[in-house]
Amino acid sequence: xxxxxxxxxxxxxxFLFAYMLAVSQQPAMLSTRVLGNFLTDNAFLGIAAxxxxxxxxxxxxxxxxxxxxxxxxxxxxxxIMWLNLHPLIAFAVALIVATAFGAVxxxxxxYLRVPSFIVTLAGMFLARGGASVLxxxxxxxxxxxxxxxxxxxxxxxxxxxxxxVGMIMLAVFAVAILLAHRTRFGSNVYALGGSxxxxxxxxxxxxxxxxTIYALSSFLAGLAGVVFSLYTSAGYSLNALGVELDAIAAVxxxxxxxxxxxxxxxxxxxxxxLQGLVQTYIVFDGTLSSWWTKIVVGVLxxxxxxxxxxxxxxxxxxx
Amino acid sequence: MTVEQPVLEARxxxxxxxxxxxLDKVDFAANAGEVHALLGENGAGKSTLIKILTGAYQPDGGxxxxxxQPIHLRDPLHGQTYGIxxxxxEVNLLPNRSVSENLxxxxxxxxxxxxxxxxxxxxxxxxxxxxxxxxxxxxxxxxYSVAVQQxxxxxxxxxxxxxxxxxxxxxxxxxxxxxQRLFDVVRGLKAKGLAIIxxxxxxxxxxxxxxxxxxxxxxKKVATQALDTLNTTDVVRMMLGKDVAFEHxxxxxxxxxxxxxxxxxxxxxxxxxxxxxxxxxxGEVVGVAGLLxxxxxxxxxxxxxxDTSDGGQVRVDGQPVTIRNPAQAVAAGFGFCPEDRxxxxxxxxxxxxxxxxxxxxAKLGWFRALNRDDQIELAGRYxxxxxxxxxxxxxxxxxxxxxxxxxxxLARWLAIDPTFLILDEPTRGIDVGAHAEIVRTINRLRxxxxxxxxxxxxxxxxxAYSNRIVVMRDREMVAELDGDTIAPDAIVRAIAGTAxxxxxxxxx
Numbered sequence: 001x002x003x004x005x006x007x008x009x010x011x012x013x014x015f016l017f018a019y020m021l022a023v024s025q026q027p028a029m030l031s032t033r034v035l036g037n038f039l040t041d042n043a044f045l046g047i048a049a050x051x052x053x054x055x056x057x058x059x060x061x062x063x064x065x066x067x068x069x070x071x072x073x074x075x076x077x078x079x080i081m082w083l084n085l086h087p088l089i090a091f092a093v094a095l096i097v098a099t100a101f102g103a104v105x106x107x108x109x110x111y112l113r114v115p116s117f118i119v120t121l122a123g124m125f126l127a128r129g130g131a132s133v134l135x136x137x138x139x140x141x142x143x144x145x146x147x148x149x150x151x152x153x154x155x156x157x158x159x160x161x162x163x164x165v166g167m168i169m170l171a172v173f174a175v176a177i178l179l180a181h182r183t184r185f186g187s188n189v190y191a192l193g194g195s196x197x198x199x200x201x202x203x204x205x206x207x208x209x210x211x212t213i214y215a216l217s218s219f220l221a222g223l224a225g226v227v228f229s230l231y232t233s234a235g236y237s238l239n240a241l242g243v244e245l246d247a248i249a250a251v252x253x254x255x256x257x258x259x260x261x262x263x264x265x266x267x268x269x270x271x272x273x274l275q276g277l278v279q280t281y282i283v284f285d286g287t288l289s290s291w292w293t294k295i296v297v298g299v300l301x302x303x304x305x306x307x308x309x310x311x312x313x314x315x316x317x318x319x
Numbered sequence: 320m321t322v323e324q325p326v327l328e329a330r331x332x333x334x335x336x337x338x339x340x341x342l343d344k345v346d347f348a349a350n351a352g353e354v355h356a357l358l359g360e361n362g363a364g365k366s367t368l369i370k371i372l373t374g375a376y377q378p379d380g381g382x383x384x385x386x387x388q389p390i391h392l393r394d395p396l397h398g399q400t401y402g403i404x405x406x407x408x409e410v411n412l413l414p415n416r417s418v419s420e421n422l423x424x425x426x427x428x429x430x431x432x433x434x435x436x437x438x439x440x441x442x443x444x445x446x447x448x449x450x451x452x453x454x455x456x457x458x459x460x461x462x463y464s465v466a467v468q469q470x471x472x473x474x475x476x477x478x479x480x481x482x483x484x485x486x487x488x489x490x491x492x493x494x495x496x497x498x499q500r501l502f503d504v505v506r507g508l509k510a511k512g513l514a515i516i517x518x519x520x521x522x523x524x525x526x527x528x529x530x531x532x533x534x535x536x537x538x539k540k541v542a543t544q545a546l547d548t549l550n551t552t553d554v555v556r557m558m559l560g561k562d563v564a565f566e567h568x569x570x571x572x573x574x575x576x577x578x579x580x581x582x583x584x585x586x587x588x589x590x591x592x593x594x595x596x597x598x599x600x601x602g603e604v605v606g607v608a609g610l611l612x613x614x615x616x617x618x619x620x621x622x623x624x625x626d627t628s629d630g631g632q633v634r635v636d637g638q639p640v641t642i643r644n645p646a647q648a649v650a651a652g653f654g655f656c657p658e659d660r661x662x663x664x665x666x667x668x669x670x671x672x673x674x675x676x677x678x679x680x681a682k683l684g685w686f687r688a689l690n691r692d693d694q695i696e697l698a699g700r701y702x703x704x705x706x707x708x709x710x711x712x713x714x715x716x717x718x719x720x721x722x723x724x725x726x727x728x729l730a731r732w733l734a735i736d737p738t739f740l741i742l743d744e745p746t747r748g749i750d751v752g753a754h755a756e757i758v759r760t761i762n763r764l765r766x767x768x769x770x771x772x773x774x775x776x777x778x779x780x781x782x783a784y785s786n787r788i789v790v791m792r793d794r795e796m797v798a799e800l801d802g803d804t805i806a807p808d809a810i811v812r813a814i815a816g817t818a819x820x821x822x823x824x825x826x827x
Contacts, residue, residue: 182433194413201411203425261415
């Protein structure tokens with residue numbers, strides 16, 4: 001077992017423990033209904049966090065995620081409600097725009113040698129500003145396709161509902177796991193996170209990989225935007241404020257090293273679910289302020305940073 | 320073993336950095352089935368030559384020939400396609416990935432677009448067995464020792480290139496057993512007909528492994544010879560050379576008037592560095608001779624508190640002082656001009672004036688800021704005293720020549736009115752004229768009563784200004800010469816000793 005598996009294992013154990021604890025307080029939480037809602041409610045965060053996982057694995061950061069989600073929801077609303085396009089066409093346009101946006105950020109990071117932090121910060125302001133220029137007000141989306149999608153789900157045993165957005169998230173995670181661990185692109189992402197100099201010397205196409213990583217992250221942010229618009233039936237420039245930070249938290253809690261090179265996409269899934277669990281518990285409890293979510297996430301994050309320090313500080317163990 | 324045509328040949332290579340000629344018409348040839356050692360002190364041009372051979376640098380003149388055909392290398396990857404592989408001292412692999420992934424990155428066998436993990440692991444195991452490694456190839460590379468990582472790096476380089484293998488100081492952080500393990504691998508590759516270029520500063524390893532040696536000095540080739548015609552002393556002599564002649568300073572050699580003891584070190588040392596005793600007197604220059612890696616710089620770092628000593632004590636003018644960090648050293652009146660001037664010495668973007676006053680300001684503390692007039696006065700005084708040639712003292716110090724930068728650092732320490740100055744390679748990378756001037760400055764400071772400790776690879780230079788010379792070998796002070804015994808020949812013999820340069824313990 002490799003060292004990087006240990007934080008993942010820790011996250012999984014903490015999630016199971018926390019879930020049992022929550023169930024012991026609120027027995028109603030042990031149902032597929034709750035689990036189904038978990039997936040639906042956190043779909044957009046999960047999808048965005050997958051993109052963030054690739055970015056962080058490569059040693060970068062993407063602060064534009066929340067803004068791209070917000071921008072996408074507005075763009076979709078504008079295309080559907082003002083230009084009367086079919087939602088599927090609107091989704092395609094939004095995804096293309098988002099992907100191109102990410103590719104440009106990736107190119108800037110690589111060719112101008114600017115830290116990803118700065119480039120994506122600029123991207124964040126651009127996307128958020130662009131969304132407000134399109135429409136400062138919230139635009140409600142009314143379309144038969146939206147209604148149809150929102151009403152379709154797979155009934156789980158026990159009465160839970162696996163909605164379309166939940167399924168999209170699960171599919172994204174499944175594809176991303178293959179992409180990260182079983183393709184050359186995935187290997188190159190880890191290689192960049194390990195050492196960019198070594199990676200370049202070993203023949204990793206650094207420029208292409210960097211651009212692809214940020215394009216992928218923005219594509220997934222766009223997809224998260226699609227899901228968000230399906231989830232809320234509205235486009236608003238201030239949607240998904242700060243989601244990039246939730247995504248970073250999910251990635252780190254999921255066991256990915258913030259400096260890159262180590263981590264698993266599956267861990268991010270658990271990271272997202274853990275955040276969802278805390279939120280759900282607070283809803284069930286009814287007396288706690290929703291800000292407790294932030295406090296718990298903060299504590300978990302801090303714990304994981306310490307844990308990773310301990311795990312990765314150890315030197316060579318074999319000869 | 321003689322082969323008519325070299326595999327990789329460099330003819331008349333010239334490389335110029337700014338005004339500095341790093342390589343001056345250097346010839347080099349590596350034959351199939353030989354281990355060819357490349358030796359030289361820091362700054363001799365070893366690493367520049369290697370970077371040209373592997374494609375990391377492009378030469379400003381001369382030709383590279385592979386199997387007799389001229390080639391032009393754009394970058395190391397391009398060099399790899401020609402069969403030239405390199406393994407560096409710091410393993411340039413991915414510590415965060417599995418061993419097999421490190422071996423196959425970029426050429427993973429795949430099925431239906433997905434990487435075939437099982438096949439990679441099986442192939443990696445087979446490959447490493449041929450190098451005598453039986454390890455779990457699925458574990459992260461970082462879980463293995465540097466020696467194993469080196470062998471993995473060699474395996475990758477040979478698999479990808481397979482004609483020429485460049486080993487750039489591969490043994491620097493290995494212990495003796497690991498070195499032997501590595502050498503076995505290298506001997507196996509040599510038997511297979513690879514041309515192996517081996518760079519190191521451990522002479523005994525050169526004699527143990529290499530067939531021929533090329534020695535560089537100050538960017539020029541000194542010699543290429545078969546090693547069985549040479550002994551250690553010959554090699555040391557060629558590495559250190561004696562072509563720069565300085566007038567021996569009379570007061571230096573006479574060993575005459577020693578003042579009182581200014582600074583005294585007793586049993587200062589740390590892991591991997593034998594404890595030493597040393598007293599430096601007023602108006603005395605203690606020179607340090609020894610090869611690269613013999614512990615010269617480590618001594619300087621210990622003295623200045625950059626590294627903390629494991630024990631012992633330091634006395635200044637008879638009073639014990641605690642030196643556990645550079646700030647305490649400065650407070651005790653020590654100054655340190657480090658070896659790598661550009662990185663550790665100057666503040667490149669700050670002005671000449673700011674660079675000169677910064678140590679004094681640090682010593683005064685936050686609340687006693689030097690006002691601008693004082694700064695200008697100080698900078699002017701020392702610039703004049705040391706003959707610092709700068710158009711004006713507000714220009715960034717990085718625009719000055721190496722010699723003038725060195726004088727700025729000297730001025731910085733002189734401004735705090737030091738008791739003891741440590742100079743590590745004060746003349747490195749400085750042109751010949753400024754070189755002589757620095758030597759004169761050192762002599763003058765000594766006459767003014769300063770205690771100095773000067774490290775240099777230039778033997779003639781050390782002889783020119785030292786009252787006493789300590790010789791270092793294997794991270795230990797092995798000899799002390801003074802008075803009449805100071806002569807380059809005597810020093811060469813002391814450095815070569817009986818068994819110079821045995822592998823050291825891993826550095827922290």
